Amino acid sequence: MKLIIKEYLASLREREELDAVLPDLLSQMGMNVFSRPGRGTRQDGVDVAALGSIDGDEETVYLFSIKPGDLRRPDWNSASPQSLRPSLDEIQDAYIRNRLPKQHREKKIKICICVGGDIREEVRQDIEGYKDRYSNEQVSFEEWNGDKIASLIESYFLREELLPEAARSRLRKALALIDEPDISYKHFAILVDSILGEDISKAAQRIRAVRQLSICLWILFAWAREQSNLESTYRAAELLLLRLWNIAREYAGKKNKTAKSIHSVYRSVLNTYLNVGNELFSKSVLPHSSKIHGLSSAVRGSTSLDINLRLFDLAGRTALYGIWLLWYAHTFQEGSDHQNVLLETSSTYADTLKQLVNNNPILLLPIKDDQCIDVALGVLLLVMNGDQDSIEGWLANIIDRAIFAYRFQYPYPCNISAYHELLEHPQHDDTYQQNATVGSILYPFISILAAMIEAHELYAAVKSFKHDKLQHCNFQYWYPDDSSENHLYVNDEIHGANLSGIDVEAAPEDLLKQVFDECDNMRQFWELTAVKHGFWPLVLTACRHYRLPIPLHLFREYWTPPKVDDTDPVADTDAEIR
């Protein structure tokens, strides 16, 4: 296990990646981390600062200067802002004098040179010389290399008593089978189940469990990145975001120490998810979405079904990631550089989604009705970017193709989910056709959007399709209800309410009244903790991951002006939905 952890530490590429692990480790070791890596640059050479005692030693201030990978000569003393020696100088000259909290200034101080890999021999003499020269009674130096951090991680997070052999075995399998993403993900999911299924009723147990899982996800990420296959990691990251929210939600809005620790780890998992997404999309989607048939060809499937399934999934992920970025942007100060960069990046994802659809025409018709979830995520991102033309274009193409496919018996959207049955779809008889289209969320969703954006032709097309061919099909939609809060993030039970018989043959305003009035009846959406506490994209993540329709409440927000209501449960959230 230690080798796995060491390998993972050595593969961390950015200082921020090691930053993400170290504070949790130190906290788990019982230390008080009083300075965490902030957004932006380090503080006078210090990346992480903590107070505590290790192995029963005297209480000491630990100041960490972090460097990813191995430490080589160019990393020791050069003009680079990441160079180590200037940072060590800054710690002594500026940090200890000016920034170290007054109450700690008399305490012993250890300046820790923290590297993910090893300190190379070529700089050994320089470091030893530096340590001899600047060590004194109060200040001393310590080296924390990959080996030491791996030992600490193993001792404090993953040792036998804390992480049972069965769970360790699942982690090893998840790592070993990264090239078989379905199986790797399955092992990771079982690992999550096993850790969260233990007795974690005490606060300390909970904190340890979420930290363990956070580390496990990081290890999986680091290994997957080395193997250039992030599929299982992406899914694992989504899963963990959801499963850990089920714990974090109990501490939402609280300010005690446990709550702070849980929030801190949860933010760290969210950052990991964003990192995984960034790595995945910047490698696989952004550079290739502008190439005609590019990503369709990259699927290397045996059949067009493979391309259809993979690309709708990819479109859903791309859209969701763009939405998360938009949400993330609003957690920064209004008008700040960070916010502007994130808003721009989110907008790039909206453009990428459009290119993806335009250049991969297989995205112009889902084969499964539930791929409406991915379409809806895409539409939501475009709605948030105010791009109605693109929405209308995409949905009009979908409905045109659906009518053509249904009429001439090409693969039309159906209610089948098993892959082997989809291979046989469609079969050419009327009974089959009716059975394969007994219900739909796709067509009513298109009608609702058509009504919202006043796309009359599109609305009429669905209306006549329903009238002429789909009288047997129950047009429906899903709304979260009272039971959703307890099951949405873990998917352990069926939950929510289904509005049946959505009347797309009625006038557009009547349809909107029908479905949006139900939003009023189902205000439980606003009571979902993820929404209430400002993590509303988490609901979308749950819908994508567990295949549930995207709540119409969100679309409605973009249809009518936002309500000004002091009692609105969302009012105290970190980020508003818009």
Add this chain to the structure above:
Amino acid sequence: MRSNNKPSEAVYAALEGILSTDTCDDMLATIARTAANLIKHDLSQVDRLIDLVDKAVEKGEDQAINAAASILASVDKQMPEELIEKLLAHLNRVNPEHKGTIDQIDYAMHRLIRLGKMDAAINTIEALIVAENLEPAAFDSVLHDIQRDTTLLNKTVTRWLLNGNASLCRTAAFLVGGRHGANVTVEVDPAEIVMTDGREAIFLARKICGHLFMNPVSAASMLLSVLQQVQDNNTRIQIGKLILNPLLINYPGKPQKLINERRKSSSAEVQEVLRQIDMALDEYFEALRSIDEIPELYPSEAQREAYHRYNSRKIEESYKEAEKKSVLLGLFTKQTLLYGRTSVNYIHDGQGKAHRQEIPLQKHSVEFEFPRMAQLDPLGIEHLLAMFRAGRRQE
């Protein structure tokens, strides 16, 4: 010789009498056959006999039409032109359900083509295909004749595609892709189209794409032929776009090779259009090649296995279906060889001797280029081709 077997006037009178009174289809068919037969024996009464045949067939129904077809099936140089014309005129009343009559017509047209009466044969089956919506397989013999004659093939395919009638276009596709001449090259017959009218050329090019798509070499040769014959640059660009997409973007193999082989003999204007197509194709495929492996997008192992199981079952089903239709398997006993590269057999000559025979096994393979969009955008390509097939002439 004929004059010696001349029938008497009483025979004519009897035939005419029955014709005027009898309405029985069988009887009318018999009158037609008898009258046609008598022509060989009494040239002096040709007109009267032709009239008898004509009226009998006209008055009769399915049997009479069958008689007309069978008379035509024995057509030779001696058969009067007028009789041929009159009989041909009746064939459009054939009941498409009557396979026997259709077969007779097929054979009759085959005989006419052998006699050099191409136009008469083609006009007849063309009218029948349009009127009765007949499948190409119904005229197996005559279509085989057309396939063997390049000039006739070019003429027929051009004419039928340009006609735009769905059944005729399907038959044109059968001609270039049917079992006797799969993927043959075809040229546009300039006598069948007014090339100065760009709209006609584009209409033909779309029909080529719509109907010959599954025979890409035929489609490429014919589209190139259109391109070489059109008169204005705007039309050339339009045809060039169709050559690029849907043709070459789907079939970058043999069709492109064929176009490359023929480009040198093309005019400078055509070569320029082909150069633009090359550039667009290069850019398109270069972009695809620039994408490294993205394993995150690969189907899962379970999906691959499910597909292989599905595919194996489909191949087995189609193999069994093909076996049922095989003529050879009906004639011979089937033996499966599990090992070896040659088959050793002993043939007994009936005189107590066995002769050893060693037959080396041969490899047989069929190469088929699969349209790329069948995977990348199956519905899109079907939709596009359906639009081309359904397209009508712009007035």
